[in-house]
Amino acid sequence: MKLTCLGSGSAGNCYLLHNETECIVIEAGVPFKEVKKALGFNIRKIIGVVVSHEHGDHAKYLQEYIKVGIPVMAPSMRHVTGVLSAISKPFAVRTFPLVHDVPCTGFLIEHSEIGRLLFATDTEYVRYRFKNLNHIMIECNYSQDLLSKSYHDGLQERIKLTHMELGTCKDFIRENKNKELKTICLMHLSDRTSDEGIFHKEIKELVTCPVYVADKGLEYEL
Numbered sequence: 222m223k224l225t226c227l228g229s230g231s232a233g234n235c236y237l238l239h240n241e242t243e244c245i246v247i248e249a250g251v252p253f254k255e256v257k258k259a260l261g262f263n264i265r266k267i268i269g270v271v272v273s274h275e276h277g278d279h280a281k282y283l284q285e286y287i288k289v290g291i292p293v294m295a296p297s298m299r300h301v302t303g304v305l306s307a308i309s310k311p312f313a314v315r316t317f318p319l320v321h322d323v324p325c326t327g328f329l330i331e332h333s334e335i336g337r338l339l340f341a342t343d344t345e346y347v348r349y350r351f352k353n354l355n356h357i358m359i360e361c362n363y364s365q366d367l368l369s370k371s372y373h374d375g376l377q378e379r380i381k382l383t384h385m386e387l388g389t390c391k392d393f394i395r396e397n398k399n400k401e402l403k404t405i406c407l408m409h410l411s412d413r414t415s416d417e418g419i420f421h422k423e424i425k426e427l428v429t430c431p432v433y434v435a436d437k438g439l440e441y442e443l
């Protein structure tokens with residue numbers, strides 16, 4: 222099973238979790254045609270799409286999936302016609318609430334090939350602990366240091382209440398890491414208030430597994 226990133230950040234989020242015959246799309250923030258292209262136009266293997274919340278960079282292209290009959294699971298957007306509450310096997314998807322300025326959910330995705338993968342973005346923090354995670358995909362949006370240099374107080378406050386700071390991300394990794402952890406992917410780094418090199422280094426110091434930073438085009442084996 223591979224993870225392919227088609228976008229991460231305020232310009233559009235979309236990740237593909239896929240093997241030869243099955244794919245789950247995580248977030249609908251890039252045009253469907255880019256997803257098709259990345260899958261070699263084999264869209265029959267898309268089991269479903271999961272979407273964390275209604276903001277455009279995560280949900281702008283939701284209707285394109287609904288229109289062609291691909292199951293869409295978006296627990297925070299049940300008011301949208303065509304949105305389902307579950308996605309069928311072989312993926313088992315559970316959800317948990319996050320802390321954002323609109324209802325937002327994280328996902329715990331299980332599949333026999335990869336074990337348990339956690340996905341959480343657009344959240345001030347994650348209030349739960351998880352056992353036996355094999356893969357973690359977590360927001361690492363900004364550092365307090367760079368934030369205070371870049372924005373006025375009002376905007377700083379908004380970002381602090383809606384996105385994850387480096388230190389919070391580090392706490393999450395410390396509290397949820399285990400011997401079976403195989404990969405970590407840092408997501409949704411802010412253009413102005415993050416530093417990819419520093420963030421990668423500080424997270425890598427906490428674990429022995431590979432740490433990736435989500436950029437358009439990133440692909441790795443799970």
Ligand SMILES: [Zn+2]
Binds near residue numbers: 274276321343
């Ligand atoms: Zn958002």
